[in-house]
Amino acid sequence: MTERTIETTPTADAATTQEHDPEQSMPETCPECDGRGITDDEHGEVACEDCGLVLDADAIDHGPEWRAFTDRQKDDRSRVGAPITNLMHDNGLSATMGWQNKDAHGNTLASKKQRRLARLRKWDRRYRTKDATERNLKQALGEIERMASALGLPTPARETAGVLYRRALEEGLLPGRSIEGMATASLYAAARQQGTPRTLTDVTKVSRVEKLRIQRAYRYMSKELRLQIEPTDPMQYIGQFASTLAVSAEAEHLARDLMETAKEEALHSGKNPAGLAAAALYAAAYLSNEEITQAEVGEAAQVSEVTIRNRYQDLLEVQAEY
DNA sequence: CATTCGTGAAGACGAAT
DNA sequence: ATTCGATTTCACGAATG
Numbered sequence: 507m508t509e510r511t512i513e514t515t516p517t518a519d520a521a522t523t524q525e526h527d528p529e530q531s532m533p534e535t536c537p538e539c540d541g542r543g544i545t546d547d548e549h550g551e552v553a554c555e556d557c558g559l560v561l562d563a564d565a566i567d568h569g570p571e572w573r574a575f576t577d578r579q580k581d582d583r584s585r586v587g588a589p590i591t592n593l594m595h596d597n598g599l600s601a602t603m604g605w606q607n608k609d610a611h612g613n614t615l616a617s618k619k620q621r622r623l624a625r626l627r628k629w630d631r632r633y634r635t636k637d638a639t640e641r642n643l644k645q646a647l648g649e650i651e652r653m654a655s656a657l658g659l660p661t662p663a664r665e666t667a668g669v670l671y672r673r674a675l676e677e678g679l680l681p682g683r684s685i686e687g688m689a690t691a692s693l694y695a696a697a698r699q700q701g702t703p704r705t706l707t708d709v710t711k712v713s714r715v716e717k718l719r720i721q722r723a724y725r726y727m728s729k730e731l732r733l734q735i736e737p738t739d740p741m742q743y744i745g746q747f748a749s750t751l752a753v754s755a756e757a758e759h760l761a762r763d764l765m766e767t768a769k770e771e772a773l774h775s776g777k778n779p780a781g782l783a784a785a786a787l788y789a790a791a792y793l794s795n796e797e798i799t800q801a802e803v804g805e806a807a808q809v810s811e812v813t814i815r816n817r818y819q820d821l822l823e824v825q826a827e828y
Numbered sequence: 829c830a831t832t833c834g835t836g837a838a839g840a841c842g843a844a845t
Numbered sequence: 846a847t848t849c850g851a852t853t854t855c856a857c858g859a860a861t862g
Binding site for chain 3: 776777778781809810811812813816
């Protein structure tokens with residue numbers, strides 16, 4: 507018989523509620539993973555939910571920040587002050603509440619008022635650092651900004667890193683892992699997504715975390731967030747390396763040509779992209795009669811001379827065919 | 829002399845199990 | 846978690862210029 511089943515009370519069902527409603531999003535598609543473009547309207551950015559690529563940062567406008575915030579809790583924000591940025595845990599809009607029991611003129615308050623203030627502070631504190639999550643964000647975003655600056659990464663990469671970290675946080679990827687590791691991984695991933703990659707070795711140098719931990723965090727994050735990041739195209743390193751090595755524009759162009767044919771021969775698959783790019787530059791400089799040693803190129807690309815040699819030989823081989 | 833080239837042993841990594 | 850194959854690195858000596 508169909509008797510009434512005793513339903514368990516839905517006490518904690520809000521835990522895993524997804525905020526995004528795919529239907530209400532803009533009709534764009536993500537160029538990276540050909541998936542659906544999904545808005546992340548809380549920050550005024552259009553980002554793909556599958557790979558986290560920020561398609562259009564600050565899609566709204568560049569004018570005064572008069573946007574109407576529908577979010578009830580947050581619409582108490584001040585309308586003036588520093589610009590909103592993703593890189594502060596509360597988007598840079600906080601005001602601080604004094605802790606002394608004095609009024610604006612420095613007079614001590616009556617004890618009744620003191621207790622009222624204490625309650626206010628309590629809520630203020632709860633709002634500001636709702637939980638450990640917010641504090642994580644604050645610290646992580648600071649680290650991201652610091653490292654990005656040390657690496658000379660442009661703003662889009664920094665913003666993307668912030669978004670990625672937020673997502674990692676929202677998906678509960680942090681517990682049991684170090685904030686620093688995740689923050690570094692976010693930046694590494696973001697730099698690659700934005701077409702301004704840095705080698706893992708370079709990223710490691712400005713991070714407080716060991717390479718292995720960063721790599722693990724990156725892998726984990728890439729998997730859980732469904733990031734679809736192709737292996738770095740060696741071509742993307744050429745400009746960077748050419749600049750630090752100060753080779754001629756001519757040689758740089760030649761290096762790109764070499765890379766082009768190398769890619770057609772699938773020479774790059776499975777190889778260290780930085781090594782190949784470095785070898786292309788070495789070869790190009792050599793052919794242009796510019797003095798540049800394997801050691802120098804290796805230093806610029808953070809690969810060993812041996813690797814330069816090997817890739818360099820490979821390049822000459824495929825080049826000989828044409 | 830500095831640089832390049834080649835090699836074997838050893839380590840690190842990704843994929844498969 | 847371990848194993849396996851490919852790649853990279855290290856250390857060295859030899860060749861080249």
